[in-house]
Amino acid sequence: MSEILDADELFFERAGMDPGRVGATVSDALDGADDGELFLEHCQSESLVFDDGRLASASFNTEQGFGLRGVSGEATGYAHASELSEEAISRAAETVRAVRSGHAGTVDVGPRSTNRRLYGDVNPALEMEFADKVALLQDMDSYARSLDDRVTQFSASISGERQVVRVMRADGESRDDVRPLVRVNVTVVCADGDRIESGSHGVGGRTGYAAYVSPDAWQAQIDEALRQALANLEAVAAPAGEMDVVLGPGWPGILLHEAIGHGLEGDFNRKKTSAFAGLMGERVATKGVTVVDDGTINDRRGSLSIDDEGTPSSKTVLIEDGILTGYMQDRMNGRLMGTGSTGNGRRQGFAHVPMPRMTNTYMLNGERDPGEILGAVDKGLYAVNFGGGQVDITSGKFVFSASEAYLIENGKVGAPVKGATLIGNGPDVLTRVRMVGNDLRLDPGVGTCGKEGQGVPVGVGQPTLLVENLTVGGTAA
Numbered sequence: 001m002s003e004i005l006d007a008d009e010l011f012f013e014r015a016g017m018d019p020g021r022v023g024a025t026v027s028d029a030l031d032g033a034d035d036g037e038l039f040l041e042h043c044q045s046e047s048l049v050f051d052d053g054r055l056a057s058a059s060f061n062t063e064q065g066f067g068l069r070g071v072s073g074e075a076t077g078y079a080h081a082s083e084l085s086e087e088a089i090s091r092a093a094e095t096v097r098a099v100r101s102g103h104a105g106t107v108d109v110g111p112r113s114t115n116r117r118l119y120g121d122v123n124p125a126l127e128m129e130f131a132d133k134v135a136l137l138q139d140m141d142s143y144a145r146s147l148d149d150r151v152t153q154f155s156a157s158i159s160g161e162r163q164v165v166r167v168m169r170a171d172g173e174s175r176d177d178v179r180p181l182v183r184v185n186v187t188v189v190c191a192d193g194d195r196i197e198s199g200s201h202g203v204g205g206r207t208g209y210a211a212y213v214s215p216d217a218w219q220a221q222i223d224e225a226l227r228q229a230l231a232n233l234e235a236v237a238a239p240a241g242e243m244d245v246v247l248g249p250g251w252p253g254i255l256l257h258e259a260i261g262h263g264l265e266g267d268f269n270r271k272k273t274s275a276f277a278g279l280m281g282e283r284v285a286t287k288g289v290t291v292v293d294d295g296t297i298n299d300r301r302g303s304l305s306i307d308d309e310g311t312p313s314s315k316t317v318l319i320e321d322g323i324l325t326g327y328m329q330d331r332m333n334g335r336l337m338g339t340g341s342t343g344n345g346r347r348q349g350f351a352h353v354p355m356p357r358m359t360n361t362y363m364l365n366g367e368r369d370p371g372e373i374l375g376a377v378d379k380g381l382y383a384v385n386f387g388g389g390q391v392d393i394t395s396g397k398f399v400f401s402a403s404e405a406y407l408i409e410n411g412k413v414g415a416p417v418k419g420a421t422l423i424g425n426g427p428d429v430l431t432r433v434r435m436v437g438n439d440l441r442l443d444p445g446v447g448t449c450g451k452e453g454q455g456v457p458v459g460v461g462q463p464t465l466l467v468e469n470l471t472v473g474g475t476a477a
Contacts, residue, residue: 004121004123004126004162005164006164006176006178007040007164007165007166007176007178010042010064010164011040011042011084011166015084015085016085017084017085017086017089018086021086022038022086022089022168023168023172025086025089025090025093026038026068026089026093026168026169026170027170027171027172028093029068029070029092029093029096029097029170030070030096030169030170031100031170032072032100033070033071033072033096033099033100033170034071034072034073034335035070035071035331035332035335036068036069036070036071036096036169036170037068037069037167037168037169037170037309037310038066038067038068038089038167038168038169039066039067039068039069039165039166039167039308039347039350039354040065040066040084040165040166040167040168040350041063041064041065041066041067041163041164041165041349041350042062042063042064042163042164042165043062043063043064043161043162043163043164043349044060044061044062044123044125044161044162045060045061045062045063045125045159045160045161045162046058046059046060046061046124046125046159046160046161047059047157047158047159048133048134048137048157048158048159049155049156049157050134050137050138050140050141050155050156050157051153051154051155051156052153052155053141055134055137056155058130060125063082063349064082064084064350065080065081065082065083065084065349065350065351066080066081066084066088066089066092066350067079067080067347067350067351067352067353068080068089068092068093068095068096069096069353069354070096070097070099070100071099071331071332072099072100074332074336075099076099076332076353077095077096077097077098077099078095078096078353079091079092079093079095079096080092080350080351082350111175111306111309111310111311111312111331111341112311112312113173113175114305114306114312116296116305116312117305118206118296118297118298118299118300118303118304118305118313119179119180119206119207119298119299119303119305120180120207120208121162121178121180122162122180122207122208123162123180124160124161124162124180124181124182124208124209125160125161125162127160127208127209127210128209128213133158136158136213136218137156137158139215140154140156140186140218140222141154141156143218143219143222144186144188144222144225144226147222147223147226148190148226148230150190150191150192150230150233151188151189151190151226151229152189152190152191152196153188153189154186154187154188154189154222155186155187156184156185156186156187157183157184157185158182158183158184158209158213159182159183160180160181160182160183160208160209161180161181161182162178162179162180163178163179163180163181164176164177164178164179165177165178165179165308167306167308167309167310169310173310174310175306175310177304177305177306179206179304179305180206180207180208181204181205181206181301181457182204182205182207182208182209182212183202183203183204183301183445183446184202184203184204184209184212184213184218184221185200185201185202185446186200186201186202186218186221186222186225187199187200187225188200188222188225188226188228188229189229190226190229190230190233192233195233197229197230197232197233197235197418198228198229198232199224199225199226199227199228199229199230199231199232199404200225200228200403201221201222201224201225201228201444202221202444202445202446203217203221203444203445203446204301204444204445204446205299205300205301205445206299206300206301206303207299228385228403228404231404231416232404232416232418234415234416235415235416235417235418236407236415236416236417236418236476237417237418237419237474237475237476238381238402238405238417238418238419238420238472238473238474238475238476239381239407239417239472239474239476240472240473240474240475240476241471241472241474242469242470242471242472243379243380243381243469243470243472244377244379244380244381244408244466244467244468244469244470245380245381245382245383245422245466245467245470245472246373246374246377246380246381246382246383246408246464246465246466246467247383247462247464247465247467248382248383248384248385248464249370249437249439249440249441249461249462249463249464250441250442250443250444250461250462251385251386251443251444251460252383252384252385252386252462252465253361253362253363253442253443253460253461253462254386254389254400254443254447254460255386255389255398255400255422255429256291256361256362256363256460256462257358257361257447257449257458257460258389258391258398258400258426259391259396259398259400259424259425259426259429260291260396260426260427260429260430261291261293261318261358261361262274262358262391262393262451263275263276263393263396263426263427264276264291264293264318264319264324264326264327264328265327265328265344265355265356265357265358266327266328266329266330266333266334266337266339266344266356267330267333267355267356268393269327269337270333270336270337273393273394274393274394275393275394275395275396275425275426275427276324276427279324280324280325280327281323281324281325282323282324283322283323283324284319284322284323284324284427284430284431285319285322285430285431285433286322286430286431286432286433286434287321287322288321288322288366288367288433288436289319289321289322289363289430289433289436290317290319290320290321290363290364291317291318291319291361291362291363291364292315292316292317292318292361292362292364293315293316293318293328293342293344293358293359293360293361294314294315294316294359294360294361294362295307295313295314295315295343295344295359295360296313296314296315297360297442297459300360300442300445300459301360301445301446301447301457301458301459302358302359302360302361302447302457302458302459303359303360303459304343304346304359306343307330307341307343307344307345307346307354308345308346308347308354309330309331309341309345309354311331311341311342311343311345312343313343313344313359314342314343316328316342316343316344318361319430322430326342327339327342327356328342328344328356328357328358329341329342329344329345329356330344330345330346330354330355330356330357331345331354333356343359344356344357344358344359345357346359346456347454347456348454348455348456352454355451355452355454357449357451357454357456357458358449358458359458359459360442360458360459360460360461361458361459361460361461362440362442362459362460362461362462363436363440363461363462363463363465364440364463365436365437365438365439365440365463366435366436366437366438366463367436367438368435368436368437368438368464369437369438370437370438370439370463370464372435373435373437373464373465373466374408374411374412374413374464375411376411376435376466377408377411377466378408378409378410378411379407379408379409379410380407380408381402381405381406381407381408381417381420381472382405382406382407382408382413383402383404383405383420383422384402384404384405384406385402385403385404385405386400386401386402386403387400387401387402387403388400388401389401391426395425396425396426396427396428397424397425397426398422398423398424398425398426399421399422399423399473400421400422401420401421402417402420402421402422404416405417405420417474418475419474419475420472420473420474421472421473421474422470422471422472422473423470423471423472423473424470424471429467429470432467432468432469432470433465433466433467434466434467434468435465435466436463436464436465437463437464437465438463439463439464440461440462440463441461441462441463442459442460442461443459443460443461445459447459447460
């Protein structure tokens with residue numbers, strides 16, 4: 001495709017479908033149901049990976065299709081296909097009609113309309129020539145290897161997509177969104193004798209490549225990845241036991257996302273499988289802790305002008321000054337819980353049903369200077385970056401690996417450590433927060449959240465935090 005097309009052109013003119021007939025099919029399929037929609041999607045994506053001095057892979061993909069959903073009570077009928085035709089949608093309608101027997105008797109009101117656009121319409125695949133992208137990756141490789149003799153391997157990737165969606169409802173209303181998304185990642189591997197360590201960094205957002213591919217931008221990424229790798233070369237074994245832990249600003253908010261955020265999604269609380277179920281209006285964190293989910297930040301990776309049910313995204317206060325005040329809701333769970341949707345109904349694509357999902361989830365600023373927070377710790381751990389982790393939503397228990405962490409001794413940041421894991425319980429950790437910094441930072445735009453087999457782009461963030469007596473798993477003898 002050599003041009004940028006809108007929803008009408010993609011879904012009707014090129015597919016040979018008539019909007020009126022499709023709308024009538026949707027209305028008939030959902031007649032007698034509580035809620036539902038036709039979700040139309042067209043997505044162009046590309047990815048280039050450069051590794052070991054050469055272009056390792058390059059892909060370009062176009063996907064399109066629809067998903068038709070009918071909801072009655074708690075029952076959902078869903079049919080989807082990659083074929084965009086009136087015949088395919090009619091066949092799907094037969095499947096969806098089967099759930100009308102569970103109709104609760106009230107049809108949910110459609111989402112409000114909005115003219116807000118949180119990002120521009122750009123197709124990253126058309127923004128740069130293929131040869132220019134390869135040359136960019138080669139320049140990045142040369143730069144990384146020129147920085148330090150200890151650099152033994154370098155890899156980088158760039159990826160971008162343009163997703164066009166239309167949500168059609170039984171009442172004849174439609175909502176469109178055009179969503180760009182790009183990401184640039186680098187990894188530097190360094191060796192010193194027999195020791196080999198790595199460092200990684202990535203950036204991204206709902207923009208084109210231009211914001212990330214200037215020399216100043218990608219060189220700063222590589223500099224950061226190299227800094228991490230060299231710090232890890234000097235890392236000592238991590239201590240183990242209960243200790244005070246200072247969490248750095250920005251990406252460490254992934255712990256907040258996983259250990260706390262999922263537990264505040266509406267479906268887990270409606271089913272009472274969340275550790276936070278039944279605690280609305282109660283204190284769940286120390287004073288000064290305020291957590292929000294905000295899908296309305298311009299150009300952020302987790303932002304949405306409208307969610308995948310057509311509801312405008314919002315800024316939802318989840319915990320305010322330590323008190324649980326809200327859940328993230330899609331339309332079905334919001335209706336069943338009597339709260340309405342918060343614009344958090346998200347799906348990976350047309351083949352998936354929407355469910356309550358986070359957008360950009362972060363803790364607000366406190367009043368403490370980060371230096372003051374570090375200075376308050378006699379002996380502890382300063383965790384700056386995290387890798388993988390595991391969380392149990394029902395109990396809130398989590399285990400997270402720190403990819404970059406340092407000892408704190410007498411209020412000062414000391415030696416880097418390797419092999420540190422943080423072990424705890426999400427709701428319990430919120431009660432152990434003793435100091436909240438004034439340096440709120442959002443992550444650089446690389447988060448992807450998984451839930452029930454679906455992955456969606458998200459953002460996280462937080463200021464510097466002091467958490468008392470957190471269990472640290474280490475490797476020190």
